[in-house]
Amino acid sequence: MVRNDTQTGFPAEGLNDEVWEHGSGNSGNGRMILCIADVVPSDLLVRIRKIISGERFVDGRETAGWHAKLVKDNRQAGGLSAVAEKARIELVEALRTNEVFRSAVLPRAFRPLLFSRYEVGMAYGTHVDDAIMGNDDPARTDVSFTVFLGSPDTYDGGELVIESPGGEQAYKLEPGHAIVYPSTSLHRVEAVTRGVREVAVGWVQSLVRDPARREILFDLETTRLSLFHQHGKTREFDYLSKTYANLLRMWAEV
Secondary structure, eight states, X not given: OEEEOSOOSOOTTOGGGGOEEOSSOOTTSSOOEEEETTOSOHHHHHHHHHXXXXXXXXXXXXXXXXXXXXXXXXXXXXXXXXXXXXXXXHHHHHHHTOHHHHHHHXXXXXXXXXXXXXXXXXXXXXXXXXXXXXXXXXXXXXXXXXXXXXXXXXEEEOOEEEEETTEEEEEOOOTTOEEEEETTSOEEEXXXXXXXXXXXXXXXXXXXXXXXXXXXXXXXXXXXXXXHHHHOSOHHHXXXXXXXXXXXXXXXOO
């Protein structure tokens, strides 16, 4: 299921106004893709872009798995300054506290977020993210995300292309918007032909590892919130809340 949204927080009607349907994929196939608008507050976005402009960028292959190194050509901020590290923590917190992100991803642990830059001619070929990341404190990667930092008008190419059973879908979002997708997906970044593409990328270990189950929980959360905003705390709302809680209790790994 491919969904995009243009708002933030819980709207009066519930989570469904947070997402619009488009592209490939079918509901219930466990490949839910969400585009979430304005995850990063504008003041933090401006600050992050200013901070990373002064950071040292290194060959992105330093953080790639052995097979991904063969197709990865970008730059990543390395050895972050104290102020950049603080901005990275703030960005993760903005994601963690976003209601749509939290409901869809059910985050248990975040891997360290990376600031990436693609200059003209750079691309990242088809690959799948490593299943386990980290040596000292390893975590399973269930959900991958990209936060777009620069305006799509400032560069050509650079689309994030995600493969699914229904075909391919390309994404190039506004600054401050994020895309969230299962880490099991094959994906790539098309070559940049003009300007510079700047993004923050990261990975999450979810409380619920199965993407199909996460999608069911997200749909239930969307429905019960919509019902609550329309009719208040009804008997039907209580039953949906019971179902959501018991499924989460059944499926969550804590």
